[in-house]
Amino acid sequence: MTLDTAMDNSLTRAEISAMRRSYGEAGLETLPADPFAAFMSWLTEARANPVIVEANAMVLSTLGGDGDISTRTVLLKDVSEGGFTFFTNYSSRKSHAMEINPQVTLLFPWYPMERQVSISGTAEKIAQSESAEYFATRPWASQIGAWASHQSAPLASREELEQRWQGAAEKWPEGTEVPLPPYWGGYRVMPKNIEFWQGRYSRLHDRLRYELDATTNNWALNRYYP
Numbered sequence: 001m002t003l004d005t006a007m008d009n010s011l012t013r014a015e016i017s018a019m020r021r022s023y024g025e026a027g028l029e030t031l032p033a034d035p036f037a038a039f040m041s042w043l044t045e046a047r048a049n050p051v052i053v054e055a056n057a058m059v060l061s062t063l064g065g066d067g068d069i070s071t072r073t074v075l076l077k078d079v080s081e082g083g084f085t086f087f088t089n090y091s092s093r094k095s096h097a098m099e100i101n102p103q104v105t106l107l108f109p110w111y112p113m114e115r116q117v118s119i120s121g122t123a124e125k126i127a128q129s130e131s132a133e134y135f136a137t138r139p140w141a142s143q144i145g146a147w148a149s150h151q152s153a154p155l156a157s158r159e160e161l162e163q164r165w166q167g168a169a170e171k172w173p174e175g176t177e178v179p180l181p182p183y184w185g186g187y188r189v190m191p192k193n194i195e196f197w198q199g200r201y202s203r204l205h206d207r208l209r210y211e212l213d214a215t216t217n218n219w220a221l222n223r224y225y226p
């Protein structure tokens with residue numbers, strides 16, 4: 001396909017600016033006092049929604065030492081001990097950023113439900129034993145993939161990656177126990193605030209935000225203008 005034919009099929013500026021939907025009548029009068037209970041109920045509804053693929057996919061934003069923000073999708077794998085856990089490579093760009101600045105945001109964009117949940121908090125590495133426990137539940141090919149990837153490092157060719165994967169697959173053939181790579185594990189994001197957004201008619205959306213009082217450790221629930 002040439003650039004010209006690609007352009008022919010492209011949206012016009014007017015078509016892009018006209019892209020909008022009006023949101024629903026279903027409101028968000030209130031939420032339970034416990035933000036985790038509210039989150040679990042929305043996650044459960046998102047997972048049950050056939051239009052939403054990977055309801056546990058969330059956008060993680062980090063601030064690197066160079067002052068640059070970077071953002072990417074990761075998968076939520078646990079909600080426990082007051083935090084939200086995902087797994088990654090501890091040598092990746094995101095991990096380097098979190099070592100320097102553990103303040104992060106997480107965003108669940110559940111557009112088909114006219115909902116989003118945004119979380120800001122502090123990322124902490126979880127115990128290696130906890131990472132090992134989760135790693136052992138991953139499919140063999142993904143375990144091998146974790147060994148094969150120097151996540152975020154420059155890669156000369158696709159071939160190099162596949163050779164590395166093959167090498168690891170020969171070392172730990174399918175059916176054998178694949179050990180946890182020393183550079184791979186989880187982070188738990190301990191939230192400071194969690195905001196629930198529900199789209200409403202006339203752009204009068206509902207925004208309810210739980211905010212943690214650091215001295216009492218209690219959550220306050222406040223409503224904000226949309």
Ligand SMILES: Cc1cc2nc3c(=O)[nH]c(=O)nc-3n(C[C@H](O)[C@H](O)[C@H](O)COP(=O)(O)O)c2cc1C
Nearest residue numbers: 057072073074075086087088089092093094095152
């Ligand atoms: C749906 C989806 C799920 C993903 N889940 C993860 C994940 O759980 N962990 C992870 O390290 N990368 C995950 N990725 C890849 C990341 O978005 C990203 O490309 C990678 O972690 C490297 O990011 P970094 O260089 O900013 O560290 C996922 C990507 C997508 C699109």
